[in-house]
Amino acid sequence: MESNSASASTGLPNGSMKWGSIPPPTDPMATPLLTDLYQFTMAYSYWKAAKHLDQSVFDLYFRKNPFGGEYTVFAGLEECIRFIANFKLKEDEIAFLRSAMPTCEDGFFEYLREIDCSDVEVYAIPEGSIVFPKVPLMRIEGPVAVIQLLETPFLSLVNYASLVTTNAARHRLVAGQSKTLLEFGLRRAQGPDGGISASRYCYMGGFDATSNVSAGRLFGIPIRGTHSHAFVSSFMGLDEIVGKTLQSRDGSSQCNDFVSLVESWLEKIQGLKSSIGLYGETNKSELAAFTSYALAFPNNFLALVDTYDVMRSGVPNFCAVALALSDLGYRASGIRLDSGDLAYLSIQSRKFFAAVERQFGVVGFENMTITASNDLNEETIDALNKQGLEVDAFGIGTYLVTCYAQPALGCVFKLVEINGQPRIKLSEDVTKVSIPCKKRCYRLYGKEGYPLLDIMTGENEPAPKVRERILCRHPFNESKRAYVVPQHVEELLKCYWPGNSSKEREELPPIKSIRTRCVEQLDHMRPDHMRRLNPTPYKVSVSAKLYDFIHFLWLSEAPVGELQ
Ligand SMILES: Nc1ncnc2c1ncn2[C@@H]1O[C@H](COP(=O)(O)OP(=O)(O)OP(=O)(O)O)[C@@H](O)[C@H]1O
Ligand SMILES: O=P(O)(O)OC[C@H]1O[C@H](OP(=O)(O)OP(=O)(O)O)[C@H](O)[C@@H]1O
Ligand SMILES: O=C(O)c1cccnc1
Numbered sequence: 250m251e252s253n254s255a256s257a258s259t260g261l262p263n264g265s266m267k268w269g270s271i272p273p274p275t276d277p278m279a280t281p282l283l284t285d286l287y288q289f290t291m292a293y294s295y296w297k298a299a300k301h302l303d304q305s306v307f308d309l310y311f312r313k314n315p316f317g318g319e320y321t322v323f324a325g326l327e328e329c330i331r332f333i334a335n336f337k338l339k340e341d342e343i344a345f346l347r348s349a350m351p352t353c354e355d356g357f358f359e360y361l362r363e364i365d366c367s368d369v370e371v372y373a374i375p376e377g378s379i380v381f382p383k384v385p386l387m388r389i390e391g392p393v394a395v396i397q398l399l400e401t402p403f404l405s406l407v408n409y410a411s412l413v414t415t416n417a418a419r420h421r422l423v424a425g426q427s428k429t430l431l432e433f434g435l436r437r438a439q440g441p442d443g444g445i446s447a448s449r450y451c452y453m454g455g456f457d458a459t460s461n462v463s464a465g466r467l468f469g470i471p472i473r474g475t476h477s478h479a480f481v482s483s484f485m486g487l488d489e490i491v492g493k494t495l496q497s498r499d500g501s502s503q504c505n506d507f508v509s510l511v512e513s514w515l516e517k518i519q520g521l522k523s524s525i526g527l528y529g530e531t532n533k534s535e536l537a538a539f540t541s542y543a544l545a546f547p548n549n550f551l552a553l554v555d556t557y558d559v560m561r562s563g564v565p566n567f568c569a570v571a572l573a574l575s576d577l578g579y580r581a582s583g584i585r586l587d588s589g590d591l592a593y594l595s596i597q598s599r600k601f602f603a604a605v606e607r608q609f610g611v612v613g614f615e616n617m618t619i620t621a622s623n624d625l626n627e628e629t630i631d632a633l634n635k636q637g638l639e640v641d642a643f644g645i646g647t648y649l650v651t652c653y654a655q656p657a658l659g660c661v662f663k664l665v666e667i668n669g670q671p672r673i674k675l676s677e678d679v680t681k682v683s684i685p686c687k688k689r690c691y692r693l694y695g696k697e698g699y700p701l702l703d704i705m706t707g708e709n710e711p712a713p714k715v716r717e718r719i720l721c722r723h724p725f726n727e728s729k730r731a732y733v734v735p736q737h738v739e740e741l742l743k744c745y746w747p748g749n750s751s752k753e754r755e756e757l758p759p760i761k762s763i764r765t766r767c768v769e770q771l772d773h774m775r776p777d778h779m780r781r782l783n784p785t786p787y788k789v790s791v792s793a794k795l796y797d798f799i800h801f802l803w804l805s806e807a808p809v810g811e812l813q
């Protein structure tokens with residue numbers, strides 16, 4: 250057994266082992282104390298029994314796909330690696346534990362002072378991959394007392410991350426590739442950390458941008474935004490606007506009274522009544538707000554048009570300002586709709602833009618970007634799409650980031666082997682029986698290029714081979730089995746943390762590459778696994794040898810009942 254005193258053996262500070270420095274977790278609250286008390290009580294008990302260095306293998310996996318779907322996206326790996334790379338209890342943390350566990354012997358706290366994760370090895374499926382129930386997302390090996398201390402932090406770093414990434418991916422699939430998806434959830438997320446994680450992982454799951462400035466800075470995610478109703482209603486009239494001058498886009502001329510230019514365009518638009526519907530006066534305070542915003546952001550003018558009345562006021566006011574900008578060489582960005590029938594209003598708005606383009610010859614005016622928001626979720630987006638809406642971008646908050654349709658992913662962390670001995674957790678509920686042994690996991694691809702199934706084998710079994718028939722068995726249901734002749738075999742678990750072993754370590758890729766992996770994998774799944782209604786389950790199997798072993802161990806561990 251290797252020594253358990255970590256950086257003592259490397260002589261380097263934590264996180265700076267031989268493969269270079271790995272930054273600490275994004276959330277400074279993710280420290281070794283961010284765990285459940287029982288991890289420390291178990292660690293003490295292992296230590297008392299001189300069992301703490303027993304070599305253990307744990308699997309981190311989930312049992313059921315979320316949101317009624319048949320797939321999940323794995324996220325949170327980088328944060329787990331950052332966590333273990335920097336795992337070291339500080340003196341004040343040890344002092345707290347000493348006060349919280351007053352009956353524990355001093356030697357235990359000396360032991361805690363020494364530990365880090367240099368004797369730990371972590372194998373994982375790459376972040377952003379599509380994953381399935383029962384297959385380990387991560388396999389964690391090392392001294393049992395240390396590994397148990399990782400259980401709760403790892404689950405906390407993976408569960409929500411994977412859930413919200415999956416939710417984002419589902420929203421992307423229902424919206425379609427052509428729509429821009431904006432995450433607007435910070436104000437509704439479960440606190441600051443929930444909001445930051447949501448922005449990061451929604452981007453990973455296929456969103457295009459976030460309104461969250463801090464997430465933009467931390468992760469390099471594009472940030473985007475419009476403006477709120479408060480901005481519109483804060484204006485009382487056009488006479489509030491003091492600075493009225495606006496340079497043309499190319500700097501060759503200057504308009505000294507942009508407000509009058511806007512008003513003259515509004516009059517012209519009102520002359521169009523007959524072709525694009527009847528309306529009286531538009532709301533002048535709204536016009537003032539739009540004009541003011543355009544003066545501030547002539548290159549990026551976007552207006553929230555539903556504060557008073559979308560078709561009678563918001564859209565014509567927007568068009569007047571956009572046309573005035575166009576006179577000076579600027580191209581307005583578009584509108585946001587945040588209430589009412591989003592399909593109907595988007596279609597009407599598009600018609601209005603088309604009429605303006607036709608009437609005034611402003612090329613491209615019809616294609617103005619229309620963003621919709623307001624309590625959107627998979628169902629509403631699906632319904633809207635079926636109605637043939639004219640929306641280019643969706644801004645989505647509450648339902649996305651709170652994972653309203655399913656608030657938790659049940660990832661678990663189970664012991665599968667100790668000191669080379671396979672272990673099993675039995676349950677009345679067969680879906681909760683763990684799959685023992687240190688395993689290897691493979692994805693087998695078929696003739697059409699789609700993944701056919703995932704298969705788990707014992708660690709020392711030969712890997713499935715391309716064009717060689719292999720029997721794949723349901724882990725618990727004897728009658729469910731199939732031969733597969735794979736055209737391509739992908740080993741899923743890769744080494745992301747070799748500890749002090751000499752194994753190669755996988756690089757942690759940048760967020761953009763993780764996002765690309767996710768989007769591409771979603772795109773390459775068989776469509777019937779991905780559909781929203783009654784999707785076909787993706788098969789997760791075990792080798793014939795592992796099947797036999799699971800059932801042998803099950804029988805040897807389950808007590809035989811006696812009836813009288
Ligand atoms: N054409 C449509 N088809 C299906 N759902 C829609 C359609 N248009 C809007 N929705 C959804 O219907 C719901 C309307 O919600 P609600 O009645 O609270 O909003 P509202 O009255 O339009 O706006 P607010 O109360 O914010 O002024 C939202 O979830 C929205 O996304
Ligand atoms: O609707 P969501 O998916 O959560 O998206 C975020 C919402 O946040 C803003 O609303 P705001 O906070 O102004 O509240 P309101 O729309 O409920 O009035 C925005 O106008 C969106 O409607
Ligand atoms: O920029 C926006 O339009 C925005 C941002 C957060 C929430 N709702 C809207």
Ligand SMILES: [Mg+2]
Pocket residue numbers: 587622623624
């Ligand atoms: Mg709203």
